[in-house]
Amino acid sequence: MEKDSVYIKKITRIKDRQIGRAYFASIAIAISLVAQLAIPKSDILITKSLPWYTWLLIIALIITTILATYYIFFGGLEKFVFKSYFIGAAFLALGLYNLVTLKFALIKPIFFPAPETIINVLIVDAGFLLKCLLHSALLLAYGLGIGIITGLATGILIGWYSSWNYWLEPLVKSIGPIPSTAFIPIALSAFATSFQAAVFLIALASWFPITVLTQSGIVNVKKTFFEVADTLGATDFQKIFHVAVPGALPNIFVGIFNGTCGAFLTLMSAEMIGVRYGIGWYINWQREIMSYANVYAGLVVIAVSFSLMIAILFKIRDYVLRWQKGIIKW
């Protein structure tokens, strides 16, 4: 009897699991793989065949199948199952692109290289791409670092002190909205090196949103929070760092997100125009010499590293703002 109910429970639990959804990714990848193996390459293309795309599909197929099977038997992995449709659809789209390019050559091969060619660049050029990426990351780190520090400082000054607000706010309001890319020509001639110019431009791009959101965050902190601090013996200066800034943190993070996006945009533009290194420069250079596979490879690198950066930023925010749980729904 006891045993029976446990058994029934287990059965229903397994039945509850979404088998179809879990395996969707694997099936989609398998379909792409079959298409890749069964359909011959278009004979317009004279490039030699590369194994990378096939390998990618095989590896993806193995991983997704293991995950789905694990889920069916042991549960857990909800996040993978939830994403399964998306993963499958992404591979189907890639498979379709593969058909259009490699298999039937329906669109201009020079502008639209096949997946295997793009992957090939990622592998062959990995070292150089990494160097470019590090160079860009360094620029971004300097620029964003300076932008965050100066943005916080300006935001606190104009949000807290009315005298600073009087003098600085008009300046912020007039310089801020100008896209920092518009300053590229000036910056390139004003600074000794293009590296410095780029750091300046990136800092400028992130400074504005961080300033504005820090200020509005501080202005919107509940007045009673300051009054309580007063009756607890806080000095003016203590009220800034114990009340105003923590209270403004949710806004400050929005500012940092906007600032990061602005900084990234500026970085890419700066690299495409004047800076002689970095991932943006790489893309532009490859475009000029018409190697579009390299352009796409560069884009892949940018997409992956940028979303990684944003993901890390989200994690930091979630940790710093953990006290907001239950107050605000993200």
Place this chain on the structure above:
Amino acid sequence: MVATGQITFNNLRKVFPPRTETGSPVEALHHVNAEVQPGEFIALIGPSGCGKSTLLRLLAGLEHPSQGKILVDGDLVERPSRERGLVFQDPTLYPWLTIEQNVGLGPKLAGEYREKRDLIQQFIDLVGLKGFEKNYPYELSGGMQQRVALARTLINYPKVLLFDEPFGALDAFTRIKMHDELLKIRERTDITMVMVTHDVEEAVYLADRVFTMTPRPAILKKIVNVNLPRPRRRDSQAFIEKKEEILDILNFTA
């Protein structure tokens, strides 16, 4: 030890400037004169909008009188100070600080957080929140939050403790519990307390004297001595009579 927390209201007047250009100034307090003895518990009661919160904020130093002055132990009240703690109706805990950090904020601002760790724990225990040290305010009920607010103020050993309808947002059951806790704390600390309330029963249960106020411009209408022995019983004849006496003053005598 010399008893501290003596308060003098001397010809106190507060006029708020008009809110709009065409509006007229609001006279919230009109020549208030009164004395509060060290260790006394005063309840301020009166119709809504009559100036009770204003009086309390003046005493805290958050507003400045238009005329007259307030003295605490002979010193003029000019600005807020940790010697005059204030508890609002809304607990206004800092949501980004844990319970422990909220209670410890006063010591922290004074640069004594480390030395006072034990004291912080004592005050958390005192208000019955042992075990919640590391929680954030959103994880606590309204009554618990209000107790944290109380501990946060008490830890500074203020001479005067001011309450603006501190239990107004609590249910009747929690409120009665809070009354007894507050009286227990008072036995141990003999701080002067001034509490604004709408609840006549609360006033009679807690206060040594009840200050009744009239609507604008507010004057102190009458001071009622609640000379009932403690612990007070809410259902005793004397208690009910005291309540009616105050209600009469508030409602019928114009």
